[in-house]
Amino acid sequence: MAESKTQPEARELTYVAAINEAVRAVLTEQPDAFVAGEDVAGAGSVFGYYKGLLEEFGAERVIDTPISEEGIVGLGVGAAATGLRPIIDIMFMDFMGECMDEITNQMAKMRYMFGGTAYLPITVLTMSGAGISMAAQHSQSLEAWLCHLPGLKVVMPATPYDAKGLIISASRDDNPVFVVLNKMSLGMKGEVPEDSYTVPIGEASIVRPGENFTIVTYSRMVHESVKAAEALSSLGVETEVVDLRSLQPLDTNVVIESVKRTHRAMVVHEAVRFGGMGGEIAAQIQELAFDYLDAPVARVGAPFSPVPFSPQLEQSYIPNADKIVAEARTLLDV
Amino acid sequence: MAESKTQPEARELTYVAAINEAVRAVLTEQPDAFVAGEDVAGAGSVFGYYKGLLEEFGAERVIDTPISEEGIVGLGVGAAATGLRPIIDIMFMDFMGECMDEITNQMAKMRYMFGGTAYLPITVLTMSGAGISMAAQHSQSLEAWLCHLPGLKVVMPATPYDAKGLIISASRDDNPVFVVLNKMSLGMKGEVPEDSYTVPIGEASIVRPGENFTIVTYSRMVHESVKAAEALSSLGVETEVVDLRSLQPLDTNVVIESVKRTHRAMVVHEAVRFGGMGGEIAAQIQELAFDYLDAPVARVGAPFSPVPFSPQLEQSYIPNADKIVAEARTLLDV
Amino acid sequence: MQPSDDVLRDIHRRMVRIRIFEQEAGKLMEAGKIPGALHLYVGEEAVAAGVMVHLSDADQITSTHRGHGHLIAKGGEFHKMFAEIFGRVDGYCKGKGGSMHISDMQIGMLGANGIVGAGPPIAVGAAFTNKFKKSGNVAVSFFGDGASNEGSVHEAANMAALYKLPIVFICENNGYGEYTPQAHHQAIVDVADRARGYGMPGVVVDGMDAVAVYEAAGEAIKRARAGEGPTLLECKTYRFFDHVGVRGMGLSYRSDDELAKWQQRDPITLFEATLIEQNIVSAEEAKVVHDKVEAEVQAGIEFAEASPMPDPAALLDDVYK
Amino acid sequence: MQPSDDVLRDIHRRMVRIRIFEQEAGKLMEAGKIPGALHLYVGEEAVAAGVMVHLSDADQITSTHRGHGHLIAKGGEFHKMFAEIFGRVDGYCKGKGGSMHISDMQIGMLGANGIVGAGPPIAVGAAFTNKFKKSGNVAVSFFGDGASNEGSVHEAANMAALYKLPIVFICENNGYGEYTPQAHHQAIVDVADRARGYGMPGVVVDGMDAVAVYEAAGEAIKRARAGEGPTLLECKTYRFFDHVGVRGMGLSYRSDDELAKWQQRDPITLFEATLIEQNIVSAEEAKVVHDKVEAEVQAGIEFAEASPMPDPAALLDDVYK
Numbered sequence A, B: 001m002a003e004s005k006t007q008p009e010a011r012e013l014t015y016v017a018a019i020n021e022a023v024r025a026v027l028t029e030q031p032d033a034f035v036a037g038e039d040v041a042g043a044g045s046v047f048g049y050y051k052g053l054l055e056e057f058g059a060e061r062v063i064d065t066p067i068s069e070e071g072i073v074g075l076g077v078g079a080a081a082t083g084l085r086p087i088i089d090i091m092f093m094d095f096m097g098e099c100m101d102e103i104t105n106q107m108a109k110m111r112y113m114f115g116g117t118a119y120l121p122i123t124v125l126t127m128s129g130a131g132i133s134m135a136a137q138h139s140q141s142l143e144a145w146l147c148h149l150p151g152l153k154v155v156m157p158a159t160p161y162d163a164k165g166l167i168i169s170a171s172r173d174d175n176p177v178f179v180v181l182n183k184m185s186l187g188m189k190g191e192v193p194e195d196s197y198t199v200p201i202g203e204a205s206i207v208r209p210g211e212n213f214t215i216v217t218y219s220r221m222v223h224e225s226v227k228a229a230e231a232l233s234s235l236g237v238e239t240e241v242v243d244l245r246s247l248q249p250l251d252t253n254v255v256i257e258s259v260k261r262t263h264r265a266m267v268v269h270e271a272v273r274f275g276g277m278g279g280e281i282a283a284q285i286q287e288l289a290f291d292y293l294d295a296p297v298a299r300v301g302a303p304f305s306p307v308p309f310s311p312q313l314e315q316s317y318i319p320n321a322d323k324i325v326a327e328a329r330t331l332l333d334v
Numbered sequence C, D: 001m002q003p004s005d006d007v008l009r010d011i012h013r014r015m016v017r018i019r020i021f022e023q024e025a026g027k028l029m030e031a032g033k034i035p036g037a038l039h040l041y042v043g044e045e046a047v048a049a050g051v052m053v054h055l056s057d058a059d060q061i062t063s064t065h066r067g068h069g070h071l072i073a074k075g076g077e078f079h080k081m082f083a084e085i086f087g088r089v090d091g092y093c094k095g096k097g098g099s100m101h102i103s104d105m106q107i108g109m110l111g112a113n114g115i116v117g118a119g120p121p122i123a124v125g126a127a128f129t130n131k132f133k134k135s136g137n138v139a140v141s142f143f144g145d146g147a148s149n150e151g152s153v154h155e156a157a158n159m160a161a162l163y164k165l166p167i168v169f170i171c172e173n174n175g176y177g178e179y180t181p182q183a184h185h186q187a188i189v190d191v192a193d194r195a196r197g198y199g200m201p202g203v204v205v206d207g208m209d210a211v212a213v214y215e216a217a218g219e220a221i222k223r224a225r226a227g228e229g230p231t232l233l234e235c236k237t238y239r240f241f242d243h244v245g246v247r248g249m250g251l252s253y254r255s256d257d258e259l260a261k262w263q264q265r266d267p268i269t270l271f272e273a274t275l276i277e278q279n280i281v282s283a284e285e286a287k288v289v290h291d292k293v294e295a296e297v298q299a300g301i302e303f304a305e306a307s308p309m310p311d312p313a314a315l316l317d318d319v320y321k
């Protein structure tokens, strides 16, 4: 896939508007692309991603589906295998349980099982994260399930810029790509060029340079990590924050190079800590940079419980800058 | 739950016979227990777990279901919430995608979401692993999905003794417990006492002591690891093999104590290495025993592809003693 | 199955309880006092009330994301409900569940559910217990027209018919799944047409008519208790508020005309008029019912507001038993 | 839709191709030459042949775990099939898929599938492509009586009817899901009864009668191509071998009598007798068909045996494009 980083212009968009612009760009560029999902057409998605697209591209390309997640993903798999480029919407990532078979056993494996004779250019947009009291079944971050499945790619944009660029990359990719969005970020603003640009899948970005400590993170936790880095700075620790952007493939190089410079690292994600991607990343860091490490690789993630409803409880559940700082201070002894 | 380790008698059973005996013991002890799943009654399961149980306990307690995994797990959830103690059979673990919502959003979370007013004494028996050319959709080891879900317990017995003891423990537990079995192990023999005994959930066992190196593993890979340990012994490395038996809860203590003694560790599982439980375990080891480690914690798992059908390819895919030894020699420089 | 006057009064009371609770909840939500999502039941009261009046505390129900009405009709208590949807420690779920997971295991209300279509398989499990224990209890599963397209509902219906379980499936067809009209989510008009494909009776009833619901549900529940197996009962109804909250996302997916037409068939107005006409309750008595419920709702709100937020130290409680 | 003589001969040839391939595959399996699981199609040939003769290479099908018959009838080549089920590099899937994932994208065979019920949603996607591209092609989805209870089949059927997609659902009702008889997995006799609940026609046909299948499938496919939407066509059939392999697990879940009764209605014997009686093929010509296929099967086996095992270095190929 061609990479086409353009100069950012001084135009600001929200995360949700960037998603909208990305999907519009894809539908414009790719005559075989279409969007299908629950309430994506008439309502433009409950998150507003697709507002105006039904009007612009018509009901043949922006399609409301029944509440049938397995059917929807199956439709995407079958359409992709026969020449279209579906954008499939799974409203909340929590609903993946309803279509995990189509994801795991069909989408991820068809190409391999068929000896390379098929390919599936599917983009799946879905929503993760807690923070607005949607309780245990509408707040999860289950990316670890997807990253464990050979055949899938997984990206998790933290900014409007990356949301747009990664969605466009995903839909130009000839493999299934999950774009896992974040609900607390929908209103966040950032620079977004007007043209159709890509953010390459599999490339992390250093969003804050630093020499003493590396935080590896992704999605909304990038911003909490940057905040934490500012706080740590006042304690004399200069933290490098690596935004992975893609979890599968994982940009191990950028992470390892950073840790080799800083000698201490922490992985931060919103998902439940136990069994989350932090384990994989921490394991890789110590495998590949063992001799450079002056301290264990720490991990910050959600505690081992479902997401509670009550706002204060929920706040005490979700990782944030304070918790990152606290954990870092213990780790770094500052 | 009462622990009741009994003296092993000199009676040998196969893994599948141990499973059968365990379920028989549970149905005998617990009048509210029943077994439901596809072909569990008339056929006694395609793996033979339940042979004879329909005849012994009747069609009200050993129940063939339609091919409806979501319905079957839902039946288990609803029955457990209203006072029964279901044993639910999911024929192949690969089919969990069909019922992942019931597992994730109902079974694992009901108690928490309801503020502790419900409890779900469900035991799920399911089958993992490759090795008999069942190809990509009948050979997976997806325990990582389950271990990431607060509210579930997960055990993976390596021996007939543990299979029986863990199934009995699982069905006495008042929480949902997944007993993930292994298809290559069905015919393996081992000592199994006749009486109803338990193997405590959450307790690892050291199956081979050693001073120079720790392998942390579970399920069938325990045996490959022990084989590898023998080979390493001839190279002067005495390997301690820790059979986790339970993955959730994880017996961190036994692992950490071992590593503190041996200073070098490797995690071995059959699941895909990337995103597998090895990441979590390796991350914990370096978090909790960093200063004791003389080398990075290594991991052996399946490579990043679906399971191939062709026997030789499949053999080159599955971790085994040779691969463990090779990886260990690199790690330990022997 | 003609309802007695007492039963009629009971249904009326249950409907009013739902209506006033939901209206107040809607206001509180708009006032920013309720976190998260709130799916209100206003307009559909005849369904919950007409069904639930047949059930004892030992009978079980599974509910939906739109669960308050079901819980109230089943006997739920306002103060614990408000406390829950406010996220307080005295709520039904100690504040951990909220509106979408509100539940009362004591009275067989196996939970509102944030997953569309998740209830029916669980209800099959409850019905299985009833049969296994020969308890004579029945399980009732509510689900929407939108939910009817989930595979889980299909699997549950088939299993229920296969095992002849004591269960009733109630499809609350309010014409929409979120913002998608029925005609855009299925090519059929009557969800009850699916019953035959499982080997169970399918019945369509006017869900705005509490007596009609009462009678049809009574038949189905009797059948279930008698060991004759499940029924699929479709109640045609309408929600007067938006999908979420009162005004929702402000989308124009349904017309004012359509809403007005249905509001003319307000199940409570209709039912109350009949009761008064038939001298079963006087206008006065009806007003007393409303006033009493109103007072109880206000007391519930006060209770809930006084209830503390859960202690963060309780975060990890109740993950396991 | 009366079949021409040529079509009849074509159907015959396809049936014989399936039968001999499967019989040989069964023998090879019993001889230990085929790794993994093998679900054979013997007894059900009239279904695949009667349907597939209506399709071009541009029409798509989804199959099941019992997929050889579908692939052969769709035009699959023996040598690549044997190579695949032997796990050789010249197989359809380079040895990576095996029997349960055998597929030929070139001729629109979108794969056998190890997941029961997984095909229909994928076929809906293929039909969606056909409609989107206005290609005039049709998708056909095969699934079993057992599979009909999977939620995926329900969701697919509803979506197909909703969008009026060019698709036909073929339920191969052979009376069993593995070892469980139909009466133990659903409370209905005709899976086609489910069609009405989606708003599509449901048709039952004798799956042992190739002409009956041909005619009913022809109608359904014509409807689909004409943009009139899906049909659910149920073919009553029987497998002469066990669920897996030839003799399976040796369970006595069906009686010898039952098997014998169905074998008397062997679809090939019946059909051949009719063809000969009606002078469409002579007994001699029929034998030539068998002999030719036999020779082709043997050549396919030889090819497959000579084909190398895949190089372990190819293990990680084709995970991604």
Ligand SMILES: Cc1ncc(C[n+]2csc(CCOP(=O)(O)OP(=O)(O)O)c2C)c(N)n1
Binding pocket: A038, A067, A069, A091, A095, A098, C064, C065, C066, C114, C115, C116, C117, C143, C144, C145, C146, C147, C148, C172, C174, C176, C177, C178, C243
């Ligand atoms: C599995 C799943 N898919 C989608 C959703 C999002 N969602 C919540 S309510 C709803 C509509 C449900 O429609 P219906 O079943 O008719 O119930 P109603 O809201 O009309 O009462 C949808 C799509 C969900 N919560 N769960």
Ligand SMILES: Cc1ncc(C[n+]2csc(CCOP(=O)(O)OP(=O)(O)O)c2C)c(N)n1
Binding pocket: B038, B067, B069, B091, B095, B098, D064, D065, D066, D114, D115, D116, D117, D143, D144, D145, D146, D147, D148, D172, D174, D176, D177, D178, D243
């Ligand atoms: C999702 C899933 N559940 C269960 C199985 C195990 N299984 C394989 S074939 C089969 C029976 C299928 O019955 P049916 O659909 O009638 O097809 P038939 O074998 O009779 O052709 C079962 C249960 C599976 N492969 N996939």
Ligand SMILES: [Mg+2]
Binding pocket: C144, C145, C146, C172, C173, C174, C175, C176, C177, C178
């Ligand atoms: Mg609705």
Ligand SMILES: [Mg+2]
Binding pocket: D144, D145, D146, D172, D173, D174, D175, D176, D177, D178
């Ligand atoms: Mg069958």
